[in-house]
Amino acid sequence: MNDIISSRSATTPVPATRPLIELADVHLTLASDAGQVNILRGINLAIAPGESVAVVGPSGSGKSTMLMVMAGLERPSAGTVRVAGQDITGFDEDRMALFRREHIGIVFQAFHLIPTMTALENVAVPLEFAGDRQAFDHARRGLEAVGLGHRLTHYPGQLSGGEQQRVALARAFAAEPPLLFADEPTGNLDAATGAQIIELLFDLRARRNSTLILITHDRDLASRCDRTVRLHDGRIASGA
Numbered sequence: 001m002n003d004i005i006s007s008r009s010a011t012t013p014v015p016a017t018r019p020l021i022e023l024a025d026v027h028l029t030l031a032s033d034a035g036q037v038n039i040l041r042g043i044n045l046a047i048a049p050g051e052s053v054a055v056v057g058p059s060g061s062g063k064s065t066m067l068m069v070m071a072g073l074e075r076p077s078a079g080t081v082r083v084a085g086q087d088i089t090g091f092d093e094d095r096m097a098l099f100r101r102e103h104i105g106i107v108f109q110a111f112h113l114i115p116t117m118t119a120l121e122n123v124a125v126p127l128e129f130a131g132d133r134q135a136f137d138h139a140r141r142g143l144e145a146v147g148l149g150h151r152l153t154h155y156p157g158q159l160s161g162g163e164q165q166r167v168a169l170a171r172a173f174a175a176e177p178p179l180l181f182a183d184e185p186t187g188n189l190d191a192a193t194g195a196q197i198i199e200l201l202f203d204l205r206a207r208r209n210s211t212l213i214l215i216t217h218d219r220d221l222a223s224r225c226d227r228t229v230r231l232h233d234g235r236i237a238s239g240a
Contacts, residue, residue, distance in 0.1 A: 018085065019046040020179060020211050021070055026079035028065060028234075039065045040076065041234040049178065052205065052212040053239075054222035057231035063215045066231065067181050070213065071104055072096040084178065101130045105172035105180045105210070107201070109187035111164040113156040119143060119163075120152040123171045130175060142170035146200055162193035166200065173204050180205060183215045 028040040040062050047053055055063050068074035069081060072088050081089050084103050091099060100106075113122050123142050127135035143149055146166040156164055165185060172180060182201060186194030198221060205212045214225060222228045229239035 017048055019082075020049045020051075020084060021045070021047040021213075022080070022082040023066075023070065024080040024082075026066075026069060026076045026081060028062075028069060028074065029077045039234055040069065043069075043079070043234075043236060045229065045236060045240050047211060047213065049211055050209050051227065052202075052214065052225040054225040054228045055213060055215045055231065056217065056219075056222050056228055057237070061231040062234040063231055064183055067183055067213060067215055071106060071181050072100060101126065101175065103177055103179055105175070105177040107165075107168050107172045107180070107182040107185045109184040111156070111161075111168045111188075113164055113167055115156050118153050118155055119148060119159065119167045119170075122156070122167055123174050126171060127174055132175075138174055139170070142174045143167070145173075145204065146170045160193075161189050162197060165189060165193075165197050169197070169200055169204065173208060173210075176208050176210075178210060180210045180212050182212065184217070185214075 023043045023045040026040055026043040027038070030037050030039055043066060055066065057063050065074060069076050070083065072081075072083070072091060076089065079089075080087060083099075086099070088096060088099060114125070117125070120136060120139050120143065123139035124135040127138055132138060140149070140152060143152060146169055148163060148166050148170070151159060151163060156167070159167065165188075185201065186197050189197060202224065212225070214221070216222055227239055230237045
């Protein structure tokens, strides 16, 4: 009997983990006064659940554009983009917005906070849109997690750059998304404050087991990720 069990165990295939993100032959071409500009040129990339991936490359290589395509903020000219098992390529704006609420958090270099809202309100807004009846309680806990429990009622103009980026982090993580995009999140911060934000980013990501796609020019920061994908001239040069 043991031999039979062992034989069956040895021959039973182990299901592979399906990628959280799959880009298949993705192209993006935009019109300009000088004619058509090829931004992405046949991107093929798969990212597993829970993986952290640094995206690096020179300015103009297509890093931010690839992120926008993966987040459904830019529609590719050709190819397929699958996120969480769904082909988002043909989603209309409303369907994509609903999908992002459930699956995606984004931290940009610019903080994109609403200046007329307090820190607490800025974090609670996307939760309210998602129908969270405890939006403010969850927002409060999110701000406490980034060390801003004492700044709940302060407006963005009353916060330092580092504090504003912490609010942006709390907002991105508030709904506990399985997928987080960060596009040069420390680009507007001094070195010391930027280092603190990165520690928070990786700490929050570990706590929530989120998949992280991080655009950066910092080699040391990229080395902290599980994998580094290098772009050059709209193509993946290495790391796919």
